[in-house]
Amino acid sequence: MSDASAPGIDHDVPAGEAAPGPPPPLVDRPPVPRRTPAEEARTLVAGVRVATLATLSHDGGPWASLVAFAALPDGAPVLMVSTLAEHGRNLVRDPRASLVVADPHADGDVLAHGRVTLAGRAVTPSGAEAEAARAAYAATVPSSSSYAGFGDFSLYVLRVERVRWVGGYGRMDSADAAAYAAAEPDPVGDARGAVRHLNDDHADALLDMARALGGYPDATAATCTAADRYGLDLLVQTPRGPAAPTRVGFAEPVTTPAGLRGATVELARRARA
C-alpha cells in the first residue's frame, strides 16, 4: 500500500515539538473491534443523501459540484444529472468521477468528523440494475420525481474503484473496492442521542466500564464520545492525567438500530460483575 496511512509515514513535525504522551492503561486487554474503513465508508454512504462530485471539464481540469445521490445494495452510488449542468456534460465526455460523502451530523469542526472519497467510473446501468438504480434514486431523493422524466437527465451508477476514508484528524485508511462492496453499513446509524443519554444519565456505568473493561482501573471519570455496532469509545480521566481515548466492546455486534440499548446494558452488567 503506497498510502499515507502506511507505517513509517507521518507528519513532518519540527524537532522538539512532540508532546509527552498520555498515561498508558494499567491493564493489558485484547484489541476491541471497531468498524473497518470499508464499513465506515458504507455507513457514511448509507446515511447521507448529498455529496460533492468531482468530474473532468472539457480541458481535463477538475470540476466540483453538489449532487444528490442514492446507493445500490453494494454501496455503488447512483446519480441523476442533467446535461444542462457542467457535471452532466462532463460525465458524457469522460466517465471518471469521484464523490466525497461527509458526515451530515458534524457539529463544529467538520474536519474532525468522518468523510469518504469514492473514485471510479460513472456508467449507464441497464436491465435490472437500471431498474434498481432508478428505484433507489426515487426513494432516496423524492424531489427527483419532478425532473426524473426530463430528457436532459441521465441516470448513472458509479463503479467504485478506490475508497479513501478519513475519520477525523489522524484517523484515515483506504479500502479496496471488493471490501467496500462486501461491507455492511453499521445498523446503529446516528448514535448521537444514545451517546448523550449515556453521558447524561449513566456516567456511573461508563466509569465502571472504563475501570473494569477499558484498561484504567484508576479511572475517576469517563465520557462516551461515540457508539457503533461493536462498542463504545470512552474518554477517561485518571489521577495520572487524562488518558488516550479507550474503547470497550460489546459481547456481540449489534445487528439492528434498536440493538444498541441491549448491548450497552449487557456491557454495564459485565463491568459491574
Added chain:
Amino acid sequence: MSDASAPGIDHDVPAGEAAPGPPPPLVDRPPVPRRTPAEEARTLVAGVRVATLATLSHDGGPWASLVAFAALPDGAPVLMVSTLAEHGRNLVRDPRASLVVADPHADGDVLAHGRVTLAGRAVTPSGAEAEAARAAYAATVPSSSSYAGFGDFSLYVLRVERVRWVGGYGRMDSADAAAYAAAEPDPVGDARGAVRHLNDDHADALLDMARALGGYPDATAATCTAADRYGLDLLVQTPRGPAAPTRVGFAEPVTTPAGLRGATVELARRARA
C-alpha cells in the same frame, strides 16, 4: 456565453407536462435589484469555512476531498494541505483545482440552497500575499495552529478562473473572474433570524409590502423567504391562487450587518404611505 443559463436552453420536458403558470402581478414595477452571481459567490465564500476540493490524481482522474479554507480580500481561496493526503500530492503534480462551497445553513433539501463552484489553479503565494494568506488561514481555521508548522503542509492560493453559482432549483449563472474578484460579500450575512422575526411578528407589514410595492394589490397574505442587502423575497397569496415569488427592494443597499433592520423598517413605512 455558452452556458446552460443562456436563453433558449431549458429542461427537455415531455410534451403536455408543462404546468399552468401562477397569477401574474397586477401592477408593473421596475425590476428590483438582487445580488449578482459574483456577489452570491463572494457571500458564500465569505460565510463558509469548509468546502470540497477537486484535484487531479496521478492518472488524471478527478479526486474529491474535504478541506478547510480561508479567503483573501479578493475572494481567492486559501488552502493548507498536507502531502500525506492525496489532494496535497495531487496539487504538487498538477495545480488545477476546483472548490465547491455550499450554504452551511441549508436545512432540509440542500440542493434548494446556494452553492458555488470555483475553478482555477492553486499557486504557492510569495511575499506579502503569502503573509496575508497565512494570516487569513490562521484566523479562519484556528485549529490549523496545531499543524501549520509541519513540513508536510503547504499553503496555496486558488487563482480563480471560472465561477459557477447555483442558487437552488432553476437559479444559476456564471460569473467571470474579474467580476468575482471585484464583488463584495453581502454584509447582511445569515439573515435567517431576521426572516423568522419578520414572519412571526410583522406579517402585516409584509402584506403591506406585497400590496403596495410587490405588484400584488390583491394579496391576502405574504411570507418572507429571504433577505439580502438589496431587499426581501416574498411568497404572496392572492384570490387568484399563489403567486410566483416576488421581491421588494430597499431604498439603499444595506452596508452593515445591523443595517438590515433599519432598511426593513423604511420599506414597511414606504408600503404604508
